[in-house]
Amino acid sequence: QSSFLLRAALLSVLLCGPWRAASDSDEAVPTKWEIWKNSHGINHEEDDMERRAIWEENMRMIEDNNQGFFMGMRPFTMAMNKYGDLTRQEYRVLQGAIIDTQFVKRGRTVSARRLRDNARKLDAWFVDYRNLGYVTEVKDQGYCGSCWAFSTTGAIEGQIYKRTGQLVSLSEQNLVDCSRAYGTYGCSGAWMANAYDYVVNNGLQSTSTYPYTSDTQPCYYDSRLAAAHIKDYRFIPKGDEQALADAVATIGPITVAIDADHSSFLFYSSIYDEPNCNPNNLSHAVLLVGYGSEGGQDYWIIKNWGSSWGEGGYMRMVRDGRNTCGIASYALYPIL
Numbered sequence: 148q149s150s151f152l153l154r155a156a157l158l159s160v161l162l163c164g165p166w167r168a169a170s171d172s173d174e175a176v177p178t179k180w181e182i183w184k185n186s187h188g189i190n191h192e193e194d195d196m197e198r199r200a201i202w203e204e205n206m207r208m209i210e211d212n213n214q215g216f217f218m219g220m221r222p223f224t225m226a227m228n229k230y231g232d233l234t235r236q237e238y239r240v241l242q243g244a245i246i247d248t249q250f251v252k253r254g255r256t257v258s259a260r261r262l263r264d265n266a267r268k269l270d271a272w273f274v275d276y277r278n279l280g281y282v283t284e285v286k287d288q289g290y291c292g293s294c295w296a297f298s299t300t301g302a303i304e305g306q307i308y309k310r311t312g313q314l315v316s317l318s319e320q321n322l323v324d325c326s327r328a329y330g331t332y333g334c335s336g337a338w339m340a341n342a343y344d345y346v347v348n349n350g351l352q353s354t355s356t357y358p359y360t361s362d363t364q365p366c367y368y369d370s371r372l373a374a375a376h377i378k379d380y381r382f383i384p385k386g387d388e389q390a391l392a393d394a395v396a397t398i399g400p401i402t403v404a405i406d407a408d409h410s411s412f413l414f415y416s417s418i419y420d421e422p423n424c425n426p427n428n429l430s431h432a433v434l435l436v437g438y439g440s441e442g443g444q445d446y447w448i449i450k451n452w453g454s455s456w457g458e459g460g461y462m463r464m465v466r467d468g469r470n471t472c473g474i475a476s477y478a479l480y481p482i483l
Contacts, residue, residue, distance in 0.1 A: 149418045151404070152270075153359065154262070157464050163435045175233055179206070180199050180202060180203070182311075183202065183231060187229040187455070189229070189232070191232070193434055198232040199232075201232050201234055202231045202232040203214040205231050205232075205233075205410070205414065206227060207226070208225075208229065208379065208414075209225045209226065209414050212222055212225045212411065212414075213225060219379075222418075222420040222422075222465075223358055223411075223415065223416070223417045223418055223419050223420055223421075224416045224417040225411060225414040225416055226414060226416035227414065227421050227454050228413075228457075229453070229455045229456075230413055230414075230453075230456070231414075233413070235410055238410075238413050244342065245326050248372055251338055251477070252338040252340040252341050252344075252384055253340060253382055253477075254340050254348050254380060254479070255381055255382065256342075256379070256381065256382045256383070256384055256385075257377075257381040257382065257383060257384070257390075257394070259383075259384045259389070259390040259393075259396075261386055261395035262383075262390050262397065263389070263390070264398050265393065265397040266392070266393035266396045268350040269396050269397060272296060272398040272440070273437070273438065273439040274340075274395055274396050274437040274438055274439075275436065275437035275439065276290060276305060276399060276400050276436045276437050277436055277437070277448075277450075277461075280312075280314055281304070281305040281308045281309065281314070281399055281400055281436070282285060282304070282314075282365065282400060282434075282436050282450060283299070283301070283304050283314060283316045284373065285450065285451075285452060285453070285459065285460030285461070286316075286319070286368055286452055286473035287360065287361075287363030287452050287453045287454075288319070289359075289454075290361060291333075291362055291363075292334050292335055292336045292360040293319055293322075293323050293333070293334055293340050293388045294336075294431050294432040294433065294452070295322075295331065295336060295338065295342055295432040296319035296320075296322040296323055296331075296337075296342060296432055297319050297432070297434070297452055298402045298403070298404075298434050299319075299322060299339050299342040299343060299346070299402055299432075300316075300317040300318070300319050300322070300351070300433035301400055301402070301434035301436075301450060301455045302377050302399070302400050302401060302402040302434060302479075302480050302481055303317055303351065303377060303435075303481050304375075304400075305399040305400035305459075305483070306399055306480070306481050306482075307374075307375055308375075308399075310483055311385065311400050313375050315353050315354070315375070316353060316354040317351050317352075317353055317354065317374060317375050317445050318351060318352045318353055318354050318356070318357035318358070318359070318360060318374075319354075319359055320354075320360055320364075321351055321352045321366075321368055322342050322345060322351070323363055323385065324347035324363060324365065324366040324367070324368070324403055325345065325349070325368045326341065326342055326344075326365035328345075329341045329344045329345040329348075330344075331345070333360075333363035334362060334363050338383075338477075339402050339404070339432055339477075339479060340394045340479060343377070343380040343479070343481060345479070346375065346376075346377050347377055347378065347379060347380070347426065347427075348376075349368065349370065349373075349377060350367065350370055350373030350376045350377065351370060351373060351374065351375040351376075352369070352372050352374055353372075353374035353375075354374060356369075356374070357372075358374045360425075362391060369476070371418060376483070377481040377483055378480050378483065379481075379482040380480060380481045380482060381479060381480060382477075382478065382479045383401070383475060383478040383479065383480075383481060385475070385476055385477075386426065386467065386470050386476055387475055388468050388470055388474070388475045388476050389468075390475070391403075391435070391474065391478050392438055392466075393477045394480060395435060395437060395438060396456070398480050400434050400435060400436045400450075400481070401432070401434070401435040401478050401479070401480050402432070402434065402435075402478065402479050402480060402481075402482075403432070403433060403435045403449075403474055403475075403476040403478045404430075404431065404432050404433075404473065404474055404478075405424075405428055405429065405431055405432075405433060405449075405464075405472040405474055405476065406424045406425050406426065406428045406429060406431075406472045406473050406478065407430050407431035407433075408430040408431075409421050409423060409424065409473070410426060412431075413456075415456075415457050415462055416457065417457070417463075418441065418444055418446050418463045418464070418465055419463065419464045419465065419472075420465040420471065421463075421472065424471060424472035424473070425469075425472075425473065426469075426470045426473035426474075426475075426476050427476065428473065429473050429476055431479055433449045433450060433451050433462075434449065434450040435447060435448070435449055435450075435474070435478070436448050436449070436450050436461075437468055440464075441463075444465065445465070445466040445467060446463040446464060446465055446466050447463065447465075447466045447471075447474060448461060448462075448463055449461065449462040449463070449464055462474070
């Protein structure tokens, strides 16, 4: 019994006690780095030392931020996740983003007054389309800069559900492979209006008939298998957060672009309010699925990708009329 108690005590120290780096005398105690790798199924055979150094630097940044948060000097907390061994440059490639802003593709803009009139009738203080059946599971774009495709499919999925009551996961790979003629760049980014142009003209298959591979491959779109068609799309007036909230309340999930080009974004873990965010530096496409308020702080609800990121793949971003991170700078939705 004493040996059992000893083992139990040791186990509780391992699971709950402070993590320590292994020294010669306690080789068996896994390091924080090893625990992190094991928890995410990561194995660096050749560049382990290099990756560990990057991870430790990110860990220091997270700890410094959180210390600042508890002292009232930082507006949000951060947490380690499975992207912890990436440099900022690698993370930029991973986000994949949006291409050069001078080639930005826009289209017709909806009337802010019309959105306001419709929203007034609803008077919705909070909206969360995840609870209403409009939003598919959190997907993972992998190491391919296809955020633009996920942002596009998410808004169309929501509109199809609104019309038919059926939630169908649509194919991002279909867009990645087939929409280049419309001005998209596969795993190297795109503006979402170009992706919408493709769907207007061709339709889109479901994920089940055109699965995601996280790289670019030859297009094999078959219009007979199309699961979605749209007639057009509309932009929200640029920079108008009230119009954006009205659109979310009355229309459904909205395709948006944001400035995610900050280390804090990668390790975000509570209502995000990055002081260095630039509403004109749009680098990442996401899906806006609602808005709400907590402790007097209004926020947007954003669907990103990868369930180990943020709040189960979602994010809450501060909503205060300042167009935080450019959330209202490039926002659009499909018309079925």
